[in-house]
Amino acid sequence: MLPDRAAITAYLTILTGSAGRLLISLVYFLIVANTLTLGEFGLFAAASSTGLILSRLLAFGFISPLYRVATVKPRLLGSYLSGFAGLAALSLPLIAGAGALVYLLLFAGRLAALPFAVIIVAEVLGWRIVEVVLIVNNGLRRFRQAALLVIIGSALRTVAALIFVAFGHASLEIWAFAYCAATMAGAAIALLAFLPAARWRFVRHLYPRRMADAVFAGTADIVFYVQSELDKLLVLGLAGERTAGLYAIAMRVIDLTAMPVRSFNQMLVQKIMKDRGLGSWRRLIGFEAGIALVSVAGLAAVILALQPFPALLGRNVAQAAHLFAPMLLVPAFRNLVEYHAELLYARERTGARILLLGLLTALKAGLIAVVMTRFAEGNAWAGWMNLVFGAVYLVSAGFTYRLLAPGRAPAASR
Template sequence: MLVAQNRQLVGAYLSMTGGSAGRLVISLAYFIAVANTLSIGDFGLFATASACGIMLSRLLAFGFVSPLYRIATVRKRLLGAYTAGFIGGALLSLPAIALASGLTFMLVFSGDLALAPFVRILAAEILFWRVMEIVVIVTYGLNRFAAGSALVVIGTALKAIVAVAFAWSGATSLETWSWFYVAATAAAAVTAIVFFYPRVRLRWVPRLYIRRWVDAVSVAGAEMLFYVQSELDKILVLGLGGPETAGIYAMIMRLVDLTALPVRSFLTILVQKLMRAPQLLDRLPLRIGFEALVAVVSTAGLLAMALVLALFPMALGANVAEAAPLLILVLSVPALRNLLEYHSELLYGTGRTVIRAIVLASLAATKALLLTLVLTQGYSEAQWVPLVNAVFVALYLQSALMTYRALKARKRRVI
């Protein structure tokens, strides 16, 4: 009965999950090629620089991707006007992004990574990969889920092909890989714009943008804070443990990230449903069921991956084999990380953008405090890696308390 009532949503989810399955396989090929061609230290630097690029990419257009997505979802005829607004916002945001990037380099990477490869990695994430993601977001907003999933697979495949080419080239330096990486992401962005973005007539309508500005900026801040709290661990591990430790940790968390792909498809569908019917969350059994589903799928994915690596330790290469035994020590982390993202999407989908930013800021501060406490005790990797579970339990409890209190307050005001 439930499936029959939501046949369109189920079909959309299956389309996206199919894309996620393809992306998972291709992402593994990409990960194996890069992680086993670069040294562990260079991989740690690359992963941390990439994480910083992902965080800073949320400043692009000062968050105007949020109004763009909402318009694609509910008022498609205005897409041309909002596309022009996004382009204008992107140009205006570039000086702020350049300043933030320079400060990031001086605070985090100076002495460990040369400026040129750092700039290329950030350009790849901020200008090219983010543009590809935005085309996917708009495509999903237009209910073209199969096309969006295909674009995700194509973009990931381009990165994988280039990574394999890099591995075959005989080069092993991060300097060289940064050139390969920026070329792959640029190709993904061009493909997305030329072949997947809907054909629209650009119209510059400032009065429309001003009305959406507060929402866009708050979403940009919240997105930035989400990725700060999500990626902060890589930066802290690099700063407190050095490139080698950062490399091992980045490998563990990359494998954890791969388990989240099916969950993110579900979250995309849920957010669209919430935009149209926010009362969906009023039913307690549904809220509990959603959380349980996210947790079970995430944990099952990590267990499957840990089992494969226990039986075949060299399946993902010699470098990854050094991190593989530690994977089972973070058993609860995939579920808890995905539930943090789930809470964030609940607040976004119900229009609670300001409280979402507050929640994410508090989580980032808590994560920084707890991880610093864990990483400064002089523990070995086998000792501090399991403590990451406790850090994420604390973050989950904090997130759940703040999120559901905010949603309860929204319900009272509606009543």
């Protein structure tokens, strides 16, 4: 499991893309978060989270076989891209139906149907397509191209945000269309300039054999993002738009500090997939400690920067800044749970990953519901989030390491 020079170079290349995306995304976030009202930003974050979850239904999870083929059998890439395109088209009615149901349950009366639909389209047919091209490039170890695409995609959204502010009539409805235009432009650039050249062929016998893996991996991906994003929807439903806006700002700042960790996770997954091993307990504990340290340090740096300059990140972020210190441990717990899910994926324990993420989703939803119904007044809920995410982490760590104890033989995917 020791990194070689090529692995370190690849990680630094990915990290460069993440750093570029971090800086550009920070500018984008600050513009949007401080231009919309807190309530509008809460609605946008919740609608975007809904789209992010629904985008995992695209192609019924066939992105997982696509990534595995790009990693280990790139000569079959064209055939799998063809299958992905066909399955993506077939999955769109399901996505539309699920989106309509979520709108009726949570957003009706809060947000007009058209801007909600536009945000969903942006996530499903815009940003998700960019992610697919990124996944393919990373599987082929074309890390420089992937890093550049990440920066371009983030830059387009930032340009859209700048135009949105310059337009002068800032509203969530107008921002929804600007956001969709930017993400669709990013998808077009990804497909035209960054999708690797391959001979697309529809090879019917390939797909039935891979659909079980696709559905299981897709289900795990959906449950993962439900576990990750459901909190924003719960806060909106239980505490209202303003609290949802404050929570979304705090979690977005936390999310921005996670980019170096995600770059590490990506490299580790590829290493495990090729070596078929996790390494020793000592190494795993070192990984956990390193992820926790980097995660907390990122948020601590933001807190320290805001001490002498409370309005450094804008008016609305300043209103949420007092939540950062009480939530100091949340980044560590959140990123470690994501790391555990990646370990299970790398070892092809898809069924176990679904079970774990389903358990974590139920636990997290229940705990957040308790916190938001009992401690919503005066933002007292912020400190309790450490206990919510800490409990989720403990369950995740116990389940994952009991199942993937170092030295065990690789298991089947289900």
